[in-house]
Amino acid sequence: MAEEVILLNFWPSMFGMRTMIALKEKEVKYEHREEDLINNKSALLLEMNPIYKKIPVLIHNGKPICESVIQVQYIDEIWSDKNPLLPKDPYQRAQALFWADFIDKKLYVCGRKTWATKGEEQEEAKKEFIGILKTLQSELGDKPYFGGDRFGFLDIVLIGFYSWFPAYQKFGNFSIEPECSKLMDWGKRCMERESVATSLPDPERVGGFILQLKKLYGIE
Amino acid sequence: MAEEVILLNFWPSMFGMRTMIALKEKEVKYEHREEDLINNKSALLLEMNPIYKKIPVLIHNGKPICESVIQVQYIDEIWSDKNPLLPKDPYQRAQALFWADFIDKKLYVCGRKTWATKGEEQEEAKKEFIGILKTLQSELGDKPYFGGDRFGFLDIVLIGFYSWFPAYQKFGNFSIEPECSKLMDWGKRCMERESVATSLPDPERVGGFILQLKKLYGIE
Numbered sequence: 069m070a071e072e073v074i075l076l077n078f079w080p081s082m083f084g085m086r087t088m089i090a091l092k093e094k095e096v097k098y099e100h101r102e103e104d105l106i107n108n109k110s111a112l113l114l115e116m117n118p119i120y121k122k123i124p125v126l127i128h129n130g131k132p133i134c135e136s137v138i139q140v141q142y143i144d145e146i147w148s149d150k151n152p153l154l155p156k157d158p159y160q161r162a163q164a165l166f167w168a169d170f171i172d173k174k175l176y177v178c179g180r181k182t183w184a185t186k187g188e189e190q191e192e193a194k195k196e197f198i199g200i201l202k203t204l205q206s207e208l209g210d211k212p213y214f215g216g217d218r219f220g221f222l223d224i225v226l227i228g229f230y231s232w233f234p235a236y237q238k239f240g241n242f243s244i245e246p247e248c249s250k251l252m253d254w255g256k257r258c259m260e261r262e263s264v265a266t267s268l269p270d271p272e273r274v275g276g277f278i279l280q281l282k283k284l285y286g287i288e
Numbered sequence: 289m290a291e292e293v294i295l296l297n298f299w300p301s302m303f304g305m306r307t308m309i310a311l312k313e314k315e316v317k318y319e320h321r322e323e324d325l326i327n328n329k330s331a332l333l334l335e336m337n338p339i340y341k342k343i344p345v346l347i348h349n350g351k352p353i354c355e356s357v358i359q360v361q362y363i364d365e366i367w368s369d370k371n372p373l374l375p376k377d378p379y380q381r382a383q384a385l386f387w388a389d390f391i392d393k394k395l396y397v398c399g400r401k402t403w404a405t406k407g408e409e410q411e412e413a414k415k416e417f418i419g420i421l422k423t424l425q426s427e428l429g430d431k432p433y434f435g436g437d438r439f440g441f442l443d444i445v446l447i448g449f450y451s452w453f454p455a456y457q458k459f460g461n462f463s464i465e466p467e468c469s470k471l472m473d474w475g476k477r478c479m480e481r482e483s484v485a486t487s488l489p490d491p492e493r494v495g496g497f498i499l500q501l502k503k504l505y506g507i508e
Binding site for chain 2: 134135138139141142146161162166169
């Protein structure tokens with residue numbers, strides 16, 4: 069059967085990056101459609117994700133799958149013949165899902181605060197951000213990737229944020245490296261993979277995007 | 289191998305109810321340990337869930353699994369020989385996970401507002417609460433259960449809230465039935481299952497618990 073795979077995406081989204089990387093790891097041919105989230109969401113996006121009206125949306129043979137972590141799991145199940153992403157062992161799998169959930173609950177909101185707030189709130193956010201990364205770094209331990217020797221699910225879930233790190237640091241005026249050098253090494257290691265290098269945007273461009281957002285929301 | 293299964297729980301938790309129901313559906317013998325979350329968390333809880341220090345925690349042969357939706361998936365994988373809970377089809381599975389995530393993002397926070405806020409905020413919360421239930425009701429459609437003819441994963445994820453409905457209605461002074469009669473019928477249908485009936489607390493007791501919380505937090 070001819071597969072039709074479409075990804076509705078918006079380039080700075082660390083969530084959309086996950087789905088792109090997973091598709092590339094599986095060597096799935098897909099059509100990338102860039103959405104204009106700020107000015108004009110497409111009719112297709114509204115139809116395919118009526119609940120949240122958000123990207124990324126993966127459309128497989130006309131049927132939508134929403135939420136990036138669910139998309140990565142779906143991709144792993146459908147294209148199971150190549151590069152397994154999630155651990156096979158149920159316990160390891162549960163652990164990987166736990167950490168993916170931890171990242172989704174904590175990192176985006178806290179990361180946003182490092183550039184969208186000021187004064188004490190910003191100081192708190194920076195401290196919390198480093199704390200979250202240290203927790204993740206300790207979960208990584210001495211392994212090259214979160215799942216062990218192979219690049220996989222949890223690497224995919226986290227790596228998109230890496231392209232935002234320089235901008236977080238610049239606008240928050242803080243440095244991740246001193247306390248999280250192992251995690252930064254992991255990021256560099258992931259960037260050596262083609263699937264990652266071709267899915268993450270240039271950090272300079274992310275910085276420019278944050279400047280745009282700051283203007284849009286009137287944050288000085 | 290002799291299995292050791294322990295559930296750290298707190299009786300009013302709609303999240304803990306999920307794990308109890310899943311274990312009962314699989315006929316897994318387990319030890320239930322009630323936690324005193326308000327006054328005194330056990331050393332075991334702090335050790336087994338150092339990140340959130342929250343129940344429910346499922347401990348299987350000494351190893352912790354946290355987050356109820358992940359626990360239900362884990363239980364379904366480990367005890368796969370009895371009563372499958374999640375859909376086998378990857379697309380149906382992705383949809384079920386999407387709705388579970390929707391419930392977790394929306395229902396608890398909004399439900400809490402129906403009794404913990406006042407005035408306009410409370411009116412808004414009640415309207416939103418009914419809206420969320422109507423969305424879920426429309427996903428249920430004319431099926432007896434969310435997954436079709438068989439009681440399964442998404443029923444387990446949602447049904448715990450059903451034991452809180454009477455208290456939400458009482459303290460919020462509103463009624464769910466008129467707009468959500470099909471969902472209420474679904475709730476009654478689920479309550480006919482032993483796994484559900486023996487895991488959900490008496491709604492009167494939930495009401496008493498909310499009164500306790502209102503006192504504790506100084507909400508009149």
